[in-house]
Amino acid sequence: MLRVGIIGCGRISDLHMLGYRGRDDARVVALCDVDPENTAAKSKQWQLPDAAIFEDYRQMCESGLVDLVEIIVPHHLHYEIAAFAIGRDLHVSLQKPMSLDLADADRLISAASDTSRVVRLYENFLFYPPVLKALELIEQGVIGKPLSLRLKSNAGYSPNAWDIPFPALLWRHTPEECGGGPLVFDDGHHKFSLAWIVLGQPSEVHAWIGSTFVLSFELDSPSLVSMRYESGAVASLEVVYSQDLLIQGTEHYAQDDRMEVTGTKGVIWVNRGHGQIGDVPTVVSYTDGRIETYECPTGWEQSFIGATRSLLDTIASGREPILTLAEGRDVLAAALAAQQSAKDGSVVLVPDPVGRSPQSVRAELVQSAPAGADAAGGGA
Ligand SMILES: NC(=O)c1ccc[n+]([C@@H]2O[C@H](COP(=O)([O-])OP(=O)(O)OC[C@H]3O[C@@H](n4cnc5c(N)ncnc54)[C@H](O)[C@@H]3O)[C@@H](O)[C@H]2O)c1
Structure with missing residues (x-):
């Protein structure tokens, strides 16, 4: 069972959650947001009363409570948080764009090449x-x-x-x-x-x-x-x-x-x-x-459900993710x-x-x- 931590419990995190519903191979166990009102609201809305709550992503990544983190924060934080999570040997799912420039993109690609975990760019479209x-x-x-x-x-x-x-x-x-x-x-x-x-x-x-x-x-x-x-x-x-x-x-x-x-x-x-x-x-x-x-099916949420399922299947099968960070760099x-x-x-x-x-x-x-x-x- 993969233990999942969500970093960034803002607007779009609701659609990320949908892909974890009904899965018996993954469960969201931890929520992180700099605004504690957001984590409190989401743990209630998503019916996760036992989820561990963090305000600092570093503490979540080092807690030993999570195997996979979903990074769903404003763009200027993508590089910093992804680099930290990769360095803690976690599976990482990073919302687009992977970074604000190609130099940081290259640093992330290099960091990900040293890990056996799955690191993927989340591209639900x-x-x-x-x-x-x-x-x-x-x-x-x-x-x-x-x-x-x-x-x-x-x-x-x-x-x-x-x-x-x-x-x-x-x-x-x-x-x-x-x-x-x-x-x-x-x-x-x-x-x-x-x-x-x-x-x-x-x-x-x-x-x-x-x-x-x-x-x-x-x-x-x-x-x-x-x-x-x-x-x-x-x-x-x-x-x-x-x-x-x-x-x-x-x-x-x-x-x-x-x-x-x-x-x-x-x-x-x-x-x-x-x-x-x-x-x-x-x-x-x-x-x-x-x-x-x-x-x-045309509900836009279907794209999120499909993207999350693909991630979990990728982790289970050891395949390359869709998309890899290298492909994310090309799009960027x-x-x-x-x-x-x-x-x-x-x-x-x-x-x-x-x-x-x-x-x-x-x-x-x-x-x-x-x-x-x-x-x-x-x-x-
Ligand atoms: N795939 C899509 O279709 C899609 C759609 C919307 C947004 N997004 C992406 O999702 C991400 C978030 O967008 P949003 O619309 O939900 O924004 P948002 O502002 O609603 O949510 C971001 C959340 O991150 C939190 N946050 C900020 N700094 C943090 C930190 N250091 N540690 C932990 N939490 C922190 C904020 O408090 C906020 O709750 C962005 O990368 C955006 O591009 C993707």
């Missing part, structure tokens, strides 16, 4: 069932070789969106703590991961990052990132916040993402992300004049290149990849985490 379905179709060769990718991220409002604690807004809008803006860098990491799993590491990145004020907070919208690959493939990420755009189908953030992959003989559309805009089939493919539609390199490009107004060259090839990770992901989707019917 790869485990979102509609995305898994699209990756499965790519693996099956339904669209041929991927040539281009369009990612679109819409943020708006939703009466059902969850409350975001003020401190969670504050660190996201403090560039030294977040590392970049909340949409293109923080949430954008997920989109760079999606681009990575489809096309790999871009060789060049260009970005325009806009500015929209919502009360006194500046949002990095509207923005457009372009990526070009050694293979000649291209990708774009468009991010836009619309204050009066109703996002349906979400209990979490008022946001929705869509993705379109064009290959040598077909196209795949993923029409759902966090939320829902309109009433279109979840996943659609087009090949040889024929449309197929697929309905998948593209995300940082976009920030740099927007500042300099120029195309930025991305460092060579250090992780596995996305094709091999994609194949493993599809095999180990089925999408749970069926073709819902199609027509010529």
Whole structure:
């Protein structure tokens, strides 16, 4: 039985908890947060009255009470806490981005290479069932070789969106703590991961990052990132916040993402992300004049459940995690290149990849985490 400690009991930790429910190979036994009100609230909400409570992550890591830590804190603390936990010989699951710069990323990779424990970058978007379905179709060769990718991220409002604690807004809008803006860098990491799993590491990145004020907070919208690959493939990420755009189908953030992959003989559309805009089939493919539609589970929490299960299965099997820190570095390199490009107004060259090839990770992901989707019917 793996004993799990959660470091950072803030907004998103609720979705991390879901993956541990009903598992008999892992149990959350310890909670850590600098704010004791958060640990008290979560131990009650998650019905963990016996969980050990810590305010200092060092004490939790050295307590002998935990085998695995989930690090779910603001970005500027990722490197420091992960390095400490790796040094205490613990399994580590680290939320994205792994660090704020590539030098710290390299230090973490080096530290992780000295441990036999699993150290993985938590990237739940790869485990979102509609995305898994699209990756499965790519693996099956339904669209041929991927040539281009369009990612679109819409943020708006939703009466059902969850409350975001003020401190969670504050660190996201403090560039030294977040590392970049909340949409293109923080949430954008997920989109760079999606681009990575489809096309790999871009060789060049260009970005325009806009500015929209919502009360006194500046949002990095509207923005457009372009990526070009050694293979000649291209990708774009468009991010836009619309204050009066109703996002349906979400209990979490008022946001929705869509993705379109064009290959040598077909196209795949993923029409759902966090939320829902309109009433279109979840996943659609087009090949040889024929449309197929697929309905998948769409709750965004499914991506967290899948990511946590994958971690536990990885620890049990001794496989490489999805993602490794090296792959996290590759995603971070593209995300940082976009920030740099927007500042300099120029195309930025991305460092060579250090992780596995996305094709091999994609194949493993599809095999180990089925999408749970069926073709819902199609027509010529
Ligand atoms: N995968 C996703 O889709 C997703 C979504 C949201 C957030 N995140 C990531 O999760 C992390 C947390 O985001 P959030 O929205 O929950 O933020 P949050 O501010 O709600 O939660 C962070 C928590 O960390 C605590 N904390 C701060 N310093 C600490 C320390 N030294 N030791 C222990 N606890 C400390 C804070 O008190 C707070 O409770 C970030 O890395 C963010 O990028 C990921």
